[in-house]
Amino acid sequence: MRLDTGKARQALAAIFCVLTGTLSVGYPTLATATAADLAQPTQSAILFADFILPNGAITVFPKGDYVEPYFALKALLAAHRLGVDVTDATSSFAHWLLPFQQANGPFPRICRSGANDWVACGPADADDSLDALWCLLAAEVLSRDKVLAASCARSLDHLSTLWHPAQQTFHALSGRSAAYFADNVEVIGALNYLRRDRSAAARFAVQLAALPSSASMLQGLQRNYGYDPDGALEPQRASVPPTPYGFYPNAVAPVYLWLYGLRAGTGGERYWHVWMERYSQKWLAGESDHFPWGLIAWAAYQTGDLATARTWLENSDAWRAGGRWNVVEEGVRIGLTNVLRPAPNSPPPSLKSKEMKPPP
Numbered sequence: 050m051r052l053d054t055g056k057a058r059q060a061l062a063a064i065f066c067v068l069t070g071t072l073s074v075g076y077p078t079l080a081t082a083t084a085a086d087l088a089q090p091t092q093s094a095i096l097f098a099d100f101i102l103p104n105g106a107i108t109v110f111p112k113g114d115y116v117e118p119y120f121a122l123k124a125l126l127a128a129h130r131l132g133v134d135v136t137d138a139t140s141s142f143a144h145w146l147l148p149f150q151q152a153n154g155p156f157p158r159i160c161r162s163g164a165n166d167w168v169a170c171g172p173a174d175a176d177d178s179l180d181a182l183w184c185l186l187a188a189e190v191l192s193r194d195k196v197l198a199a200s201c202a203r204s205l206d207h208l209s210t211l212w213h214p215a216q217q218t219f220h221a222l223s224g225r226s227a228a229y230f231a232d233n234v235e236v237i238g239a240l241n242y243l244r245r246d247r248s249a250a251a252r253f254a255v256q257l258a259a260l261p262s263s264a265s266m267l268q269g270l271q272r273n274y275g276y277d278p279d280g281a282l283e284p285q286r287a288s289v290p291p292t293p294y295g296f297y298p299n300a301v302a303p304v305y306l307w308l309y310g311l312r313a314g315t316g317g318e319r320y321w322h323v324w325m326e327r328y329s330q331k332w333l334a335g336e337s338d339h340f341p342w343g344l345i346a347w348a349a350y351q352t353g354d355l356a357t358a359r360t361w362l363e364n365s366d367a368w369r370a371g372g373r374w375n376v377v378e379e380g381v382r383i384g385l386t387n388v389l390r391p392a393p394n395s396p397p398p399s400l401k402s403k404e405m406k407p408p409p
Contacts, residue, residue: 177208240263307351
């Protein structure tokens with residue numbers, strides 16, 4: 050996730066939308082919204098009321114004018130994994146997005162053009178994690194959708210072209226050398242799920258066989274990013290080539306390990322304690338970044354640190370009101386609201402975290 054530029058990204062989106070006539074060359078354009086597009090939104094769509102449009106598009110920013118597919122998928126996945134039924138919203142978005150998929154698998158960034166048209170307006174934020182999350186969400190939420198299954202197969206074929214065997218890492222975009230720790234962790238997590246799931250493993254057997262093994266990908270994390278599962282909290286590098294140190298990507302990088310099950314159990318709790326000691330005060334105060342990074346609150350919930358997840362949720366209204374908000378934050382907010390709401394007639398849950406010990 051690279052929404053660390055905040056307002057600069059919003060300005061860039063506006064420029065893209067102005068220039069869609071030239072930037073959309075080579076990408077399909079969605080037709081003007083039909084009467085069917087204007088039907089009443091479903092319950093799951095209402096959950097993303099400020100982001101989801103009647104035609105199914107899910108924008109990056111509230112009432113926005115552009116779609117970055119990765120962020121919509123991430124938001125839907127967060128809400129889904131936190132127990133929210135996002136079937137209708139996922140189906141509407143997926144089938145809105147399908148016409149934009151290129152023949153060889155990847156998706157572009159998409160901008161509003163006029164009142165009702167949408168056109169491709171540049172490359173996606175990253176292809177590797179987008180390819181993986183597209184198939185992960187489809188397998189988890191819409192596993193019986195044969196149209197999406199065919200699309201997913203194309204995405205997995207494309208993902209295999211981004212793997213650099215000599216480096217043992219996925220590059221973020223075709224023809225470019227940049228590679229990211231967080232992206233590779235997301236790909237590992239998605240492929241692990243697809244290989245464990247009987248239906249998905251059978252459906253995508255050919256594509257999964259062409260992709261690297263989990264062991265090879267984990268070796269790549271050590272080789273390229275200096276990641277040691279028993280060593281320091283953060284990998285030595287969050288990207289290849291390295292980028293300047295910052296809360297994003299460096300402090301956020303290890304958070305993806307909790308989200309995708311690569312850090313769990315007692316060891317995962319110990320490392321979570323270390324992360325909290327270093328970063329939680331400024332993060333929960335909203336001082337670490339323009340965006341409040343709800344993904345970290347989701348990771349807190351994953352580790353059993355409900356107090357931290359609840360604190361982030363309680364603070365989220367102020368960040369939303371202040372415009373420091375995007376669709377991923379919204380997906381986490383929806384999900385945490387679902388899992389942290391008190392049961393009827395029950396006393397308020399304790400805000401005390403379970404005791405965690407630091408690693409030796």
